[in-house]
Amino acid sequence: xxxxxxxxxxxxxxxxxxxxxxxxxxxxxxxxxxxxxxxxxxxxxxxxxxxxxxxxxxxxxxxxxxxxxxxxxxxxxxxxxxxxxxxxxxxxxxxxxxxxxxxxxxxxxxxxxxxxxxxxxxxxxxxxxxxxxxxxxxxxxxxxxxxxxxxxxxxxxxxxxxxxxxxxxxxxxxxxxxxxxxxxxxxxxxxxxxxxxxxxxxxxxxxxxxxxxxxxxxxxxxxxxxxxxxxxxxxxxxxxxxxxxxxxxxxxxxxxxxxxxxxxxxxxxxxxxxxxxxxxxxxxxxxxxxxxxxxxxxxxxxxxxxxxxxxxxxx
Numbered sequence: 488x489x490x491x492x493x494x495x496x497x498x499x500x501x502x503x504x505x506x507x508x509x510x511x512x513x514x515x516x517x518x519x520x521x522x523x524x525x526x527x528x529x530x531x532x533x534x535x536x537x538x539x540x541x542x543x544x545x546x547x548x549x550x551x552x553x554x555x556x557x558x559x560x561x562x563x564x565x566x567x568x569x570x571x572x573x574x575x576x577x578x579x580x581x582x583x584x585x586x587x588x589x590x591x592x593x594x595x596x597x598x599x600x601x602x603x604x605x606x607x608x609x610x611x612x613x614x615x616x617x618x619x620x621x622x623x624x625x626x627x628x629x630x631x632x633x634x635x636x637x638x639x640x641x642x643x644x645x646x647x648x649x650x651x652x653x654x655x656x657x658x659x660x661x662x663x664x665x666x667x668x669x670x671x672x673x674x675x676x677x678x679x680x681x682x683x684x685x686x687x688x689x690x691x692x693x694x695x696x697x698x699x700x701x702x703x704x705x706x707x708x709x710x711x712x713x714x715x716x717x718x719x720x721x722x723x724x725x726x727x728x729x730x731x732x733x734x735x736x737x738x739x740x741x742x743x744x745x746x747x748x749x750x751x752x753x754x755x756x757x758x759x760x761x762x763x764x765x766x767x768x769x770x771x772x773x774x775x776x777x778x779x780x781x782x783x784x785x786x787x788x789x790x791x792x793x794x795x796x797x798x799x800x801x802x
Contacts (some may be wrong), residue, residue: 501635503527510534550579557589569598603777610772616744630691637668679709683727696788761801
């Protein structure tokens, strides 16, 4: 039999597809910090050049200008690499955008270890932690190109600031075009009784692969896609904990402050349950091919499966 071809696209391509549709709205403005070709924001310029602005290598200023435009009734999408968008411009995001609860949507590309050869200086693994700590901020980490497009379009309709985390690496497509995204809602992608794996971003496909590995060991895993890190779907986390009795989280982010921390907060307060977190273990990345780095830092189906067994043993 012929093998089924897996379609691979970067989530930043979903941003580009969403911008094509958003260009039809006269109230949408897009800004970039001299990285429009890489972030894919230049797609918007093709359709609405009069509403696209390149701020240059001045991310903090870009956030301030975006805030000003938002006070005039505009919905503003701003883009840069995640390291610069969240790190360099943190103060402006906090004080000028989130504090007044403005309609600025930060769609940051090249997040995580999968930036690859760009190395530790560009491999932002702290952005989810930074953004989820800011009041009024919604934080979304799409699993594939389809979810990325849907999340960006949904962000456009949300009242208030949104952070959408996007990637450089082409990754397997999980969803089909009928998929519907809702802020604050996770999805059960596969049922299981022994352990729940809650994953986000590119780790969702790895979690699905881990389910197959575990099945060969006689272990039944429930797989949950948690694209919205804030507000997290508390009811789904608690339901999963009650159903399987233990949880593994998987994210291409530091184990500190990201999905694992968000799930741990819910469990500790609502339904204490054994939890194992898979992510970057409080260290910087390094330069190298993206898939090799993901494997080295434990962001793989094999490591998820290994930790699932550990979580089950803690029950």
